[in-house]
Structure formats: C-alpha cells, structure tokens
Amino acid sequence: MSKNLTKRAEDYSKWYNELVVKADLAENSGVRGCMVIKPYGYAIWEKMQRELDRMFKETGHSNAYFPLFVPKSMFEAEEKNAEGFAKECAIVTHYRLKTDDNNKGKLIVDPNAKLEEELIVRPTSEAIIWSTYKNWVQSYRDLPLLINQWANVVRWEMRTRLFLRTAEFLWQEGHTAHATRVEALEETEKMMNVYADFVQNFMAIPVIKGVKSANERFAGAEETYCIEALMQDGKALQAGTSHFLGQNFAKAFDVKFANKEGKQEHVWGTSWGVSTRLMGALVMTHSDDNGLVLPPNLAPIQVVVVPIFRNETQLEEISNAINPLLDSLKATGISVKFDTRDTLSPGFKFNEYELKGVPVRIAIGPKDLENGTLEIARRDNLTKEVVAQEAAFEYIQSLLLTIQNDLFARALEYRNNHITKVENFEEFKDVLETKTGFVSAHWDGTPETEEKIKELTKATIRCIPLDREEEQGICVFSGKPSAGRVLFAKAY
Amino acid sequence: MSKNLTKRAEDYSKWYNELVVKADLAENSGVRGCMVIKPYGYAIWEKMQRELDRMFKETGHSNAYFPLFVPKSMFEAEEKNAEGFAKECAIVTHYRLKTDDNNKGKLIVDPNAKLEEELIVRPTSEAIIWSTYKNWVQSYRDLPLLINQWANVVRWEMRTRLFLRTAEFLWQEGHTAHATRVEALEETEKMMNVYADFVQNFMAIPVIKGVKSANERFAGAEETYCIEALMQDGKALQAGTSHFLGQNFAKAFDVKFANKEGKQEHVWGTSWGVSTRLMGALVMTHSDDNGLVLPPNLAPIQVVVVPIFRNETQLEEISNAINPLLDSLKATGISVKFDTRDTLSPGFKFNEYELKGVPVRIAIGPKDLENGTLEIARRDNLTKEVVAQEAAFEYIQSLLLTIQNDLFARALEYRNNHITKVENFEEFKDVLETKTGFVSAHWDGTPETEEKIKELTKATIRCIPLDREEEQGICVFSGKPSAGRVLFAKAY
Numbered sequence: 006m007s008k009n010l011t012k013r014a015e016d017y018s019k020w021y022n023e024l025v026v027k028a029d030l031a032e033n034s035g036v037r038g039c040m041v042i043k044p045y046g047y048a049i050w051e052k053m054q055r056e057l058d059r060m061f062k063e064t065g066h067s068n069a070y071f072p073l074f075v076p077k078s079m080f081e082a083e084e085k086n087a088e089g090f091a092k093e094c095a096i097v098t099h100y101r102l103k104t105d106d107n108n109k110g111k112l113i114v115d116p117n118a119k120l121e122e123e124l125i126v127r128p129t130s131e132a133i134i135w136s137t138y139k140n141w142v143q144s145y146r147d148l149p150l151l152i153n154q155w156a157n158v159v160r161w162e163m164r165t166r167l168f169l170r171t172a173e174f175l176w177q178e179g180h181t182a183h184a185t186r187v188e189a190l191e192e193t194e195k196m197m198n199v200y201a202d203f204v205q206n207f208m209a210i211p212v213i214k215g216v217k218s219a220n221e222r223f224a225g226a227e228e229t230y231c232i233e234a235l236m237q238d239g240k241a242l243q244a245g246t247s248h249f250l251g252q253n254f255a256k257a258f259d260v261k262f263a264n265k266e267g268k269q270e271h272v273w274g275t276s277w278g279v280s281t282r283l284m285g286a287l288v289m290t291h292s293d294d295n296g297l298v299l300p301p302n303l304a305p306i307q308v309v310v311v312p313i314f315r316n317e318t319q320l321e322e323i324s325n326a327i328n329p330l331l332d333s334l335k336a337t338g339i340s341v342k343f344d345t346r347d348t349l350s351p352g353f354k355f356n357e358y359e360l361k362g363v364p365v366r367i368a369i370g371p372k373d374l375e376n377g378t379l380e381i382a383r384r385d386n387l388t389k390e391v392v393a394q395e396a397a398f399e400y401i402q403s404l405l406l407t408i409q410n411d412l413f414a415r416a417l418e419y420r421n422n423h424i425t426k427v428e429n430f431e432e433f434k435d436v437l438e439t440k441t442g443f444v445s446a447h448w449d450g451t452p453e454t455e456e457k458i459k460e461l462t463k464a465t466i467r468c469i470p471l472d473r474e475e476e477q478g479i480c481v482f483s484g485k486p487s488a489g490r491v492l493f494a495k496a497y
Numbered sequence: 498m499s500k501n502l503t504k505r506a507e508d509y510s511k512w513y514n515e516l517v518v519k520a521d522l523a524e525n526s527g528v529r530g531c532m533v534i535k536p537y538g539y540a541i542w543e544k545m546q547r548e549l550d551r552m553f554k555e556t557g558h559s560n561a562y563f564p565l566f567v568p569k570s571m572f573e574a575e576e577k578n579a580e581g582f583a584k585e586c587a588i589v590t591h592y593r594l595k596t597d598d599n600n601k602g603k604l605i606v607d608p609n610a611k612l613e614e615e616l617i618v619r620p621t622s623e624a625i626i627w628s629t630y631k632n633w634v635q636s637y638r639d640l641p642l643l644i645n646q647w648a649n650v651v652r653w654e655m656r657t658r659l660f661l662r663t664a665e666f667l668w669q670e671g672h673t674a675h676a677t678r679v680e681a682l683e684e685t686e687k688m689m690n691v692y693a694d695f696v697q698n699f700m701a702i703p704v705i706k707g708v709k710s711a712n713e714r715f716a717g718a719e720e721t722y723c724i725e726a727l728m729q730d731g732k733a734l735q736a737g738t739s740h741f742l743g744q745n746f747a748k749a750f751d752v753k754f755a756n757k758e759g760k761q762e763h764v765w766g767t768s769w770g771v772s773t774r775l776m777g778a779l780v781m782t783h784s785d786d787n788g789l790v791l792p793p794n795l796a797p798i799q800v801v802v803v804p805i806f807r808n809e810t811q812l813e814e815i816s817n818a819i820n821p822l823l824d825s826l827k828a829t830g831i832s833v834k835f836d837t838r839d840t841l842s843p844g845f846k847f848n849e850y851e852l853k854g855v856p857v858r859i860a861i862g863p864k865d866l867e868n869g870t871l872e873i874a875r876r877d878n879l880t881k882e883v884v885a886q887e888a889a890f891e892y893i894q895s896l897l898l899t900i901q902n903d904l905f906a907r908a909l910e911y912r913n914n915h916i917t918k919v920e921n922f923e924e925f926k927d928v929l930e931t932k933t934g935f936v937s938a939h940w941d942g943t944p945e946t947e948e949k950i951k952e953l954t955k956a957t958i959r960c961i962p963l964d965r966e967e968e969q970g971i972c973v974f975s976g977k978p979s980a981g982r983v984l985f986a987k988a989y
Contacts, residue, residue, distance in 0.1 A: 035571065035628050036616065039564035044644060047561045069539045072531035073649055073665050079527065080594065081604055092594045096606050097618065099588040100653040102572065112573055114588055114615055123606055124528065126589065126618070136527050152536060157565055157649065161592040173565050
C-alpha cells in the first residue's frame with residue numbers, strides 16, 4: 006500500500022490529521038465535531054482503559070454510572086454566581102419527533118413535546134454526582150466515597166480535531182468525597198501520580214507534574230494538579246488533571262456529614278480525568294513520517310509475520326516453521342498476527358504495518374527456511390536484524406521491552422532538550438519561535454501578567470512544576486519579584 | 498441491619514423496586530427517568546460486560562465507537578416512509594447556555610445558538626453506523642464488518658422502572674455487514690446463541706430461543722431472533738435480540754460492494770444487543786424475600802467471612818486461622834471479603850450480605866477455633882454446614898460451582914413448570930390469570946389475531962420457538978389452521 010503521508014517537517018498538523026485517518030484510528034463522522042473511533046483506534050483505547058481501570062481499583066476506587074443529562078437548575082446550583090456564565094454545550098429541549106403534516110416524508114420536532122426544564126448533555130459530571138452524593142453521605146462512616154465513571158461527555162467546541170478536541174469524547178472521571186481536607190488533598194495528588202505512572206510507564210510519554218496557575222485552573226477547584234507532555238512539534242499537551250475541589254461542590258449541593266463528635270461538616274472533594282485526547286498525545290509523541298509508532302504496551306498487534314512465498318507449498322513450509330514460535334509468543338500474552346493474504350505483496354504489507362505502528366515485524370521466506378533464520382524489524386527505529394529461529398522467542402520477548410524503554414528514553418531526551426531557561430522576554434519570545442518547547446521562566450505570580458504574555462505570544466503557563474527549585478528571580482515580563490520558575494508553552 | 502423488604506407474595510413489583518435500591522444496585526436520579534447505577538450494581542454489570550466482550554471477540558468482533566448524536570435527516574433516510582412516525586427521543590436543538598439578563602442568578606438557553614439541524618440522542622445506532630459503513634465498504638474484501646459498540650442510549654419512556662425501562666440505559670449493540678444473505682443469517686443466529694450461552698451459563702437464567710412475530714419484530718429487520726426468560730412472577734422478559742436486517746439499511750444508506758465478479762451489490766446486515774435490562778432479569782430470576790441471590794459468576798463478592806469476636810485478641814486469632822484459606826481462595830480468582838468491622842454485630846452483617854446476595858458466607862468464632870471448624874452458609878437455599886477448616890478450601894471451590902448449577906436448575910424447573918399447553922381461549926385466559934407463565938398455543942399466524950389477543954389479555958407472542966414441534970392445529974382465538982404452537986405471555 007502507498008502511504009502518501011505528508012511529512013511532519015512540511016506540515017505537522019496535516020501529517021497528524023492524515024495519519025489518524027490512514028492508520029485507521031478515527032475519522033470525522035457525519036455529525037458536526039463528533040468522531041468515529043475505528044476498531045484499530047478503539048483497540049488502543051481499550052488497552053488504556055484496562056490498565057487505568059486496574060490502577061484505579063488497586064487504589065481503592067469503584068466504578069459507577071450517573072445520568073447523561075444534567076437539568077439546567079443543577080448547573081445553576083453549581084454556579085454560585087451565574088453572571089457572565091456562557092457554556093457551549095448540547096441542550097435537549099424536546100422529547101419527540103413526528104411526521105411533518107405538510108411533507109409526509111419529513112420529520113419535525115413535535116412542538117407539543119417541549120421539556121419543562123431543559124437538559125444539558127453532561128460536559129462533566131460534578132453537578133449530577135454531587136447532587137447524588139448528598140443522599141449517600143450522612144456520617145463519617147460513609148466516607149470516603151471513591152468512585153470513577155467511564156463515560157462520554159459533550160462540549161460544543163467550534164474548531165475540532167480528531168482526538169484532540171471533539172464535541173463528544175470518551176473519558177473517565179473520578180469523583181471522590183472525604184472527611185478531611187488533608188485526605189482530599191492526598192487523593193488529588195495520588196491520582197495525579199497514578200496518571201503520571203500510567204502515561205510514562207504504559208504510554209512511554211514523559212510528563213512533568215505540576216499545578217495550574219489560577220487562569221488555567223478548573224473553575225470549581227481550589228487547586229488543579231496536572232501532568233504536561235511535550236509533542237514533537239514543540240507544543241505542550243495537558244495529559245491529565247486532578248482537581249482538589251475543597252468544599253466547593255459540597256457547599257453548592259449541601260453535602261454534609263456528621264463527624265465522630267456528631268457535628269455536621271461539609272465534605273471535601275476531588276475530581277480527576279483523562280480522555281481520548283491521550284490518543285492524540287500518543288500519536289504526536291512517537292510517530293514518524295512512515296506512520297504510527299506504538300509502544301508495545303498499547304499495540305493491538307505486537308508482532309506481525311509477513312511470509313514471503315510464491316506458492317502454497319512455500320506458504321505451508323513457512324507456516325510449519327513459524328507456528329511453534331507464534332504459539333509460544335501467544336502463550337506469554339503477546340499478540341501476534343500471521344498475515345497469509347496472497348493477494349497483496351510483502352512490500353504492500355510492510356508499508357501497511359509500518360503505517361499502523363506494529364512494533365515488531367518478522368519476515369520469513371525460502372532463504373530463511375534454508376538458513377533457519379528470520380528477519381526481525383523494529384518499527385520504532387526501522388532497523389532489521391537476521392535472527393536464528395531457535396533464538397527468536399527470547400529475542401522478541403526482550404525486544405518488546407527494549408522498544409518500550411527506548412521510546413520513553415527518546416521522548417524524554419527530546420522533552421528535556423526542549424525545556425529552555427530564559428532570563429528576559431526577548432529570549433522568551435525567541436525560544437517560542439525558534440526552538441519551541443517549554444520555556445522555563447520567572448513569573449510574578451499574577452493572572453494579569455500571564456494574560457498579557459498569552460496575548461503577545463500565545464503561550465500559557467502549562468504548570469508550576471512540583472519539583473521546581475527555590476530560586477528568587479524577577480519576572481521576565483513585569484520585572485517584579487518571583488519565587489521560582491514556571492513552565493510556559495504553546496499548547497494543544 | 499434490618500431489611501424491611503416487602504414480601505414477593507404481597508407485592509412483587511414493590512419488592513423489586515425496594516430490593517434494587519436496598520441492595521445498592523441502582524436508584525432513581527434527579528433526572529427524569531434516568532438511573533444512577535451504584536458501585537455494587539455496576540460491579541455486576543462489569544462482570545457481564547467482561548464476559549460478553551470476551552465472547553464477542555472470540556467470535557471475531559471488534560469494538561468501535563460511533564457518535565452519540567444522530568442528525569434528524571439520517572432518521573429520515575432510515576424511514577423510507579416517514580408517515581405515521583412518532584419517536585419518543587431526546588432532541589438537542591441548541592448549543593449554548595447564557596446568563597439570563599433579567600435574572601442574573603439564572604441560566605437560559607441562548608436563542609442565538611440554535612442548531613441548523615436538530616440532533617437526536619441515539620435510541621439505537623443503525624442510522625449513524627450504516628451511514629459510516631457506506632465509506633468503509635467498497636469491495637467484497639472489505640466484508641464482513643464485525644463491529645460492536647458499548648454505549649449509552651436514550652428512549653423517552655413515559656413510565657420507567659430501574660433497569661427494566663429507563664430513559665437512558667447502557668447496552669452493547671453489534672452491527673455487522675456481509676456479502677451474502679446466508680452469511681448474515683448465520684451471524685444473526687450465532688449471536689442469538691452467544692446470548693443464550695451467556696445468559697444461561699453465566700447468569701444462570703434459562704431462556705427459550707425463538708423468532709419474533711411480525712408485530713414484535715424490530716422495525717428495520719426482516720427477522721428478529723430473541724431469547725426469552727421467565728421471571729418469578731410469571732411474566733416473560735426479553736433478554737436479548739439479534740436482528741437479520743436483510744438489505745434494508747444498506748439500501749437506505751446506499752451501502753454497496755463490488756462482488757468477486759466486479760458487480761455492485763447491496764450488503765446484508767445484522768444488529769444485536771443486550772442491555773442493563775439484564776440486571777432486572779437477574780434480580781427477578783433468583784432473588785427472594787431476604788434479598789438478592791447472585792450466581793457466583795456474577796457476584797462482586799463471592800465469599801464473605803463474618804468473624805464472631807468480643808475483643809481484639811479474638812479477632813486476631815480468627816484472622817490467623819482464616820487468612821491462609823482466604824489467600825488460597827484469592828489465588829484461584831475467587832473474590833473474598835473479610836468483614837472485620839467492630840461497630841456492627843454479626844447478625845447485622847449476616848442480614849447485610851443476605852440482602853446483597855453474597856453466595857457463600859463463612860462464620861467463625863471462638864468455638865470454631867477450638868474445634869478447627871467453620872460455619873459455611875449458602876445464600877441461595879439458606880442452608881448451613883459446619884466444615885473442618887482444613888477441608889474448607891476444596892469445599893468452597895466446589896460449593897460455588899454447585900450454587901451456580903443449582904440456581905440454573907431451580908430456575909429451569911420453575912420455567913418448565915410454567916409452560917402450559919392450551920387448546921382453547923378459555924384455557925388460555927385461565928392460565929394467564931391463575932398459573933401465569935408461558936402459554937403454548939396454536940395461532941393462525943396473523944398480526945390481527947395477535948393484536949386482538951393482546952387487547953383482551955395483555956399477552957403477546959414472546960416467540961415462535963426455534964425447536965417447536967411440527968404440529969397441525971387450530972388457532973385458539975380464530976379457529977383457523979395453525980402450523981405449530983407459539984409462546985404467549987405477559988411481558989416486561
């Protein structure tokens with residue numbers, strides 16, 4: 006197959022859009038801003054889900070399911086002060102279609118089926134969940150509530166891009182309630198760490214842990230923890246957030262408990278989520294001009310075998326030689342595909358699996374049968390090696406681990422090379438325009454300065470890193486004192 | 498804990514509603530007709546999902562995800578003749594909320610944010626999926642498409658009941674496309690069989706396989722296969738359906754392929770689904786006046802240990818005695834809970850786990866420590882046995898299998914005792930009113946007769962059993978000739 010993929014250096018954005026479609030991850034649907042996640046893309050998402058779900062359960066969380074719709078009045082309760090509120094969201098106003106009396110082939114919304122109260126398709130579920138928690142919490146014995154939901158949410162985005170920004174997307178949202186501030190803060194940090202472990206160890210994407218500035222914080226949160234990743238084009242991508250909600254939602258929805266002394270207190274909350282956006286981060290961290298590059302942990306097919314044969318007898322000989330190896334690999338949980346299609350050339354197949362990012366490709370032909378060898382190719386660095394068949398089992402097992410580690414190491418090196426300390430605003434602008442990446446700069450701590458920098462450069466504060474050094478300095482923009490550096494970047 | 502559960506004989510419907518809430522399966526939400534699936538209920542649903550998903554993949558299907566919204570025009574394409582169409586569904590007409598200028602604390606729908614075309618929240622996804630398949634299918638090489646989706650759907654039901662009929666519910670929907678009629682029919686039957694295996698072997702609910710009469714068939718289908726179960730109150734419940742769509746959707750959405758001879762043909766389709774409704778079937782098949790009864794395959798907690806102790810030393814001794822057993826059980830994948838709470842009495846805990854349907858309960862106290870014994874109680878038949886600690890591991894393993902099998906056998910016996918052959922309409926009505934269950938009767942094959950019987954008795958044809966005997970007879974209602982018996986029942 007011919008890939009016809011735009012080169013990253015030519016047009017990164019176009020490369021991304023093409024690759025997501027050509028590699029069968031997702032495509033735009035006939036519904037504005039909504040995507041179809043295709044089976045190959047969904048298989049990757051399922052692997053993410055399974056691992057995250059395991060990690061959530063290991064940290065004591067249970068799944069549950071709350072309604073898709075949020076009555077408008079619950080939104081009002083959430084917004085203590087609705088003034089200035091503008092929310093792009095999908096609003097259900099009616100509950101019946103009927104035949105158009107003037108045009109029998111057409112359907113119209115039945116004007117007699119108007120809802121008394123409009124329903125909002127959830128953009129996030131704090132309102133509906135906290136209105137439920139009110140009934141679940143009476144005493145300190147009912148706490149903590151440690152609940153997660155896998156769900157679809159809708160935000161009426163005007164400009165959408167597959168995985169990165171879509172009107173509907175899939176995510177998980179954790180919502181927990183605690184008896185004390187300290188416990189809720191611990192939970193918030195714990196889940197940020199779960200996300201960081203997952204994204205780094207499973208997706209091979211290095212992240213920086215930090216907290217958001219007030220400008221970038223979730224509206225209902227007292228503190229937003231985040232993990233920030235860097236894409237190949239030097240733009241940052243927020244890979245997950247974990248919010249410390251204080252008692253905000255407990256107060257908005259009147260969720261109180263009797264403490265051990267029998268006194269009524271508001272509970273403390275957290276919420277945390279990651280979404281199908283991570284699919285975009287995956288593509289933009291590892292892939293190249295030949296197509297997807299998948300870390301073995303996430304690859305639906307980890308090893309593909311392309312037989313090189315001219316007739317059925319040869320294919321049979323190859324099958325006999327390779328099947329014991331494939332069976333051994335499968336037995337250890339490695340997913341294997343043996344592509345015996347006889348209507349496509351090996352070259353076509355090589356291209357196809359390169360495009361789809363299969364980590365390890367085995368080619369085997371008549372010469373290999375004579376020599377007892379296999380050709381084993383790595384997708385990540387496009388190298389090949391001839392390996393003795395008898396050594397292949399251990400070779401492949403170890404190769405998959407190596408690829409997983411190498412992908413992380415490479416991304417980490419790139420990321421670390423793209424954190425640039427600057428001391429003044431000229432350097433700041435220069436780095437953003439030439440080198441790109443994270444700019445590590447002193448900032449005076451005010452939303453006004455952040456806002457002005459954003460206007461001038463499109464860069465925002467991605468995070469105040471948790472591990473930043475104590476360092477007195479002066480703000481690159483205002484010249485006012487600063488207690489430490491923060492990371493700015495243009496971001497997805 | 499006191500259960501205060503209505504007795505089934507008093508008011509079956511009330512018993513069901515109370516039990517679903519008290520056993521922490523689900524509850525009504527603040528959103529009309531929508532439920533909250535609570536963690537304990539969701540854990541059961543997850544077990545169902547995992548097993549079904551495994552079965553779908555084993556039969557060659559992949560998961561994917563399609564948009565939540567269906568543009569109105571796609572519905573029109575689906576309905577060749579929209580006349581008479583009336584659909585209760587949630588309709589999105591606007592995409593923005595804003596502050597009410599006349600009342601700053603309130604939000605209103607922004608009248609300037611009206612959608613050009615209304616979006617329907619999917620009641621099912623044939624329309625959106627077939628409009629996508631149009632682009633995925635060009636040649637016979639692209640077929641079959643074997644795709645499943647786990648999703649939420651919305652149908653604006655007026656009268657709702659937890660799990661059985663809710664405005665929003667969770668389900669899976671398979672949508673497949675094939676080159677030939679025969680292959681699509683085979684798929685339809687295969688998936689009915691997958692459902693039957695799952696519901697019988699995993700949920701311990703016996704089902705009858707059959708096809709629907711024209712009245713009860715899915716609108717877009719040429720044939721609807723179904724599995725029908727019988728609840729304890731003698732009402733039937735449709736546990737799953739598998740539709741043979743013929744070329745209906747392919748024609749509505751112009752989905753064609755080039756066959757091996759290069760000729761364009763419409764593809765053949767199927768769709769099949771089961772939903773959170775199965776949770777209702779689970780409750781109404783096995784549970785009793787003391788609460789839930791769960792088959793071991795579906796129980797989030799399979800074995801619970803209630804220690805009987807007066808002080809910490811006793812608890813520690815009990816822990817030391819029981820922990821090796823629990824570790825061995827866990828190692829074989831059995832889920833175990835050791836309830837060491839010291840604020841609740843053993844009696845309270847017994848009641849709680851009875852209510853929640855935990856299949857096996859172990860009680861262990863100081864006497865047992867002396868004697869090296871345990872008391873092992875079965876939830877399903879409320880029997881207890883004293884077992885030597887050293888024999889407990891094998892005893893419990895085998896007991897879980899026994900309970901699973903016994904539950905099925907008991908439900909099967911009940912179901913078989915509630916299939917009654919009748920020869921005339923007096924008997925027909927009498928069985929429905931006194932004995933209840935399935936009525937096996939001759940029917941003349943016309944929708945008119947079925948409709949009249951429904952008006953008079955509220956019973957509908959649940960299915961034409963696949964394994965029915967060839968038997969000439971006369972219709973119990975019209976006296977016209979019949980080629981075989983069908984099963985009537987009142988149904989959920």
